[in-house]
Amino acid sequence: MQEISAYKQYKEFIKTSIDNIRKAHNENYLSIFAGAGISAESKLPKWGDLINELQKRLYGETKKNEDYLVLAEKFYNQFGESFYYQTLKSLIPDSTKKNDLHLGIVRLNIKNLITTNWDNLFEQAINEEGRFFNIIKSDKDIGSSTGFAKFIKMHGSLDENNIVFKEQDYLEYSKHFPLIENYIKGVFSTDTVILLGYSLSDQNVKQIISWVNSHSKSVKPIYFIKTAKEFDRIEFEFYKNKNIHILYTQELFEKKGHYEELLRFLKEIKAKPKDISQSYSGIIFSTKQIEQIGRMIFNFDYNAMKKRIDEISLKSSSVLNELEKAFLLYHLRQGIQAFEVLKINSKQAFRERNYDVWYISLYNMHNMPLSYNGFDDKEMERLQTYHKERILIDLNESFYELPFYKREQLKHIRDIGTTLDTNLIEAYQLKEKALKDLEIWSSSDSSFSFNSNQTKADGIFKKTLSEYFSFLIINGNQEKFFEQMIEIFFSFLAIYQIQEKRRNNNKTIPITLKSERIYCILKYFDNKTLMQKLNQYFQKTNIIFKTERDIDLIGIFKNISSQFVNIDIFETEFSRLFKNFLVLSAWIELDQNTFDAIIEICQEKIDEDLLWNSYDSMGYFITKQWNKFKMETKTEIKFSILDRILFSFIRKLTENFSGYLIILESSPRCMQNLLFILQQYNIEYNIELDLIQQALINTLIKEIMKLPNDTQIFISNYLICDLFPITKNNDGVNQNVKKFLLSIWEKNQNRKTIQEDEVYLLLTCNMHRVCILNSEQYQKIFLELKNKYMNRETAKKFNNEQPIHEQLLKQAMQENALDRILALLKDCENSFKKE
Missing domain, CATH: 1.25.40 (Serine Threonine Protein Phosphatase 5, Tetratricopeptide repeat)
Known part of the structure; x- marks a missing residue:
């Protein structure tokens, strides 16, 4: 009865052990030790056969019963190192070919492949499979290894003449291989370890057991694969006490023989886990x-x-x-x-x-x-x-x-982590297929219907999301999976949008976003990636999203902003969600109430000094919504509320120039685009500024005049010039802004450096654009700087045929400003040609 009970327990143990090994394989903490039994099918001698051959050459037909390691050392002492290696290389020739076990092992997702073999068969397999391994044959190789999996020949290599075979080699192992020894001892603490191709009486296994026992408190269970043998309870218990767990593969695959059982075992490691939905119905x-x-x-x-x-x-x-x-x-x-x-x-x-x-x-x-x-x-x-x-x-x-x-x-x-990894791999493959489909449908007139790939991807997404919420699972590794799934969703939507526009005379048909998709888009993307992916998939098709009726976008944004109450050196979870909401909402069809609410919340965050890293996202939202307004005649959003953003920013700039100048410098397009939209909107609706707004602009001008000259020019270029047109219906403030800009322009006519010329030309260009300077004034400055730089740059490129001011060129090269001003001059020249 005891034997029957032990056998049943063992059958359960071996299944569990395979699961553990598979998990280690999938999560990249599996290490394999491979012995001489792996090379046996390549017709290389096993340990005992090798010893018999040396004994025959040393003693002839006389039989000696002595320790193998001592025998190897006597052979070495008798014949010398040269003949010693010559003999071993003749018994283990380079011409020997790898077998399927070598190939099967290197195909696995292993962290370390460690062998006591001296042959080159694993190197052959690595080369044939095109796998990336750091090949380590001696201590000097440890230091130069990179992040790839390691293939360690812990007992040296015949081609290096540094093998471990003699008794003295084992006794002095720590002396000759200290780095390899310490690394391997660490493997037992961090990895799941399998011993393949060894016998339990093998000297190498004894060495490993000795290492394991010396660190028994920190090592994980070690699996010893024993083929073509039935379960032996006494043997199993004996080695279990030494932290060596024997897996009798005959109990898994019936009696197939050493080679076939090992091949099946390697396949079992790579077997995919079952669908999690079939594992638990409760x-x-x-x-x-x-x-x-x-x-x-x-x-x-x-x-x-x-x-x-x-x-x-x-x-x-x-x-x-x-x-x-x-x-x-x-x-x-x-x-x-x-x-x-x-x-x-x-x-x-x-x-x-x-x-x-x-x-x-x-x-x-x-x-x-x-x-x-x-x-x-x-x-x-x-x-x-x-x-x-x-x-x-x-x-x-x-x-x-x-x-x-x-x-x-x-x-x-x-196993949910392993399942997630498996699904992630499948998700990535589906995404690659979807991208190919997108490329085909973008250049084809063929009709499109959602195919099995889309259905499969949708199923994986819903099933995984359901698992997390059904059992309230917390796993920090899900971010990458859901990011991949949303990108697949984007790619299919892009294909669908192309076809819908073809069917509807190029009209854009809004696509409905469900709450779980919105959640994952906001939750699992970093801000820059989300912006890049939306542009990548939908820039050409100008997709428009809409939301289900029961989704309260204003409520979601208020909920997120309620937690966005402080800023840090690093981005917080809630600041990222805040920015992602703005970026996604840029593509959503909004009504006036929702648009106004989003702008009001942004204004509140400016007033609270919290929007420091969010101006690009806000600018992206405003610009995309404006573009939809210009393209879609049915859009009835009024943009006059944007002046709240503008004047909250002006108020904050006036209160804290040093802080808000950083924002103006790091996110210049935000304010420039916002002012452009207000200019266009004010032209159409002839809007006037109220008294508070006029007073804010006058105060801003007054405070700017106290700042250093270069700061005055910077603010003029990136804010005041674009502010001027929206004051056109308020004569007093309009003239005040114009007077300030002309005074800046006039007092900077005597410039000394290339940087001063650059910002002055930009100021001249901007003031001409908003009709403060006339074309004659603009062209005068342009021609002056063109003669100064464009001709000199030409001379520089043609072997200095014309005289060049050496100090100017030296400064230009040091400060890298010449290219910028040349590009700006060429833009100016092109604009004159258009006039």
């Missing part, structure tokens, strides 16, 4: 609960989340509710508090034997992104403590503490 939260949680999350309704947390805290709560509380705290960016709730909840769930909540709590603790959000020393101490606790959570060990029936139910949660 839902621990009701559909209604999941919908309520989803509404809060998708709408970024932080107040509702806080209210729900308070409700849970005020009543005698269940472990299920506490799990929800931690999930909501995580979405409020309160990772430390979420961790503390989960820590208490996991213990309570275990006491109640609620294994679902216990395991999910541990899983979320292990995967909780913990970050420091303040300057409180106690908070920092808690953070460091929880980091240590999180690292110590062994999800695999906890998994095997579950009752047997629960393991099968919760297996997909344990």
Whole structure:
């Protein structure tokens, strides 16, 4: 009975071990030790055969029963190093060919491939498969290795004449291979390790066991693959005590023989996990609960989340509710508090034997992104403590503490990281197919219908999102997956939009965005990437999004902005969401009420000094909405509200020149585009400035006049010149602005440096554009600078045939300003030609 029970337990153990190995393979912490048995199918001698051959050459037909390592050393001492290596190379020739085991191993996603073999068969396999490995044959190779997987010949290589074979080699291993030895010992602590192609009596295995036992507290379980043998309980238990777990492959694949069993084992490592939706049919939260949680999350309704947390805290709560509380705290960016709730909840769930909540709590603790959000020393101490606790959570060990029936139910949660990686790979492949489809449909008149790739991508997206919300899973690795899925969504929408415009006489048909798509777009992209992707996919088609009727865009933006209450050196979660909302909303069909609300919130953030890094996103939103207004005659948005943004910025600039000049310099297009839109809008609707606005402009001019000359010119170029046209219906302030600009222009006519010439030409160009300078004044400055720079640059390019002012050229080369002014001069010249 004992043997039967042990056998059943072992069958379960071997399946679990394969899962662990597969997970390590997929997550890139698998290391393989490969012995002489891997090369046996290539007809190379095994260890015993090699020793017999040396014994025969040393003693003839006389049989000696002595230690193999001593025999090798006697052979070396008798014949010398040259004959020693000559003999071994004849027994292990370079002409030997690799076999399918070598190829199968190097095809795996392994972190380290470590071999005690001296042959070159793995090198052959690496070259044939085109794999990137750092090949390490001696200590000197360790230092030059890069970020690729490592192939380590821990016992040297015949082509280097540095093999480990004799007794003295083993005794002095630490002396001759200290870096390799220390690296390999570290592998046992960080990686899942498999021993392939060895026998348990192998001297090399004994060496590895010795290393493992000397670091037994920090090493992970090591798997020894034994082929063509049945399960041996006594042997298994013996080596288990040494942290060596024997996997008898015959129990997996029946009796197939050494070579075939190893090949099947390698295939098993690469086998894809089952679809997670088939792994667990039980839902621990009701559909209604999941919908309520989803509404809060998708709408970024932080107040509702806080209210729900308070409700849970005020009543005698269940472990299920506490799990929800931690999930909501995580979405409020309160990772430390979420961790503390989960820590208490996991213990309570275990006491109640609620294994679902216990395991999910541990899983979320292990995967909780913990970050420091303040300057409180106690908070920092808690953070460091929880980091240590999180690292110590062994999800695999906890998994095997579950009752047997629960393991099968919760297996997909344990493996969700692996599944996510698999889905990410599939998502990437689907994206590449979609991009090819987009290229075809962009240049083809063929009709288009959503194909199986789109349906498959949509299914993966919905299923994964459902998993996270159905079980309230926290995993910091999902960002890249959802980013890829949204990009696939964009590519299919681009194809669809091309076809719809063809069917509707080039009219743009708005496409509906659902709440979960909006959430993922805002949540999982960084701002620059989102802007780049929207431009990449929709710039040519000028796509317009609309939202489902029950989506409250104003509410979402207010929710996000309510949390955007401070700025930091680094971008915060809420400042990123704020910017992403503006960028996405630039492409959405808005009504006047929504547009005004977005502008009002932006104005509030300017007034609160919070919009420092968001001006580019705001400018992007305003410009895209204006372009839609100009192209779509049915759009009825009035843009006069933009003057609130302008005059809030002017007020802040007047109060803090040094700070807001940085914004004007880093995001010049924002204010220039905003002023251009107001100019165009004011021309059409003949809008006048109110008294407060006029007073702000006059105050701004007065304060600018106190600043250094170069700052006055900078502000004039990037703000005041474009401000002038919108004052045309207010004569007093209009003349004040004009007078200021003319005074700046006149007092800078005597310039000494190339930088001064550059900004003066730009000022002249801008003042002519807004009709303060006439064409004669403009051309006079242009011709003066053209003669000064364009002719000299020509002379510079043609071997100095004309005299050049040496100091001017030296300065130009040092300060890299000559190219800019030449480009500006050429732009001016082109504008004259158009006139």
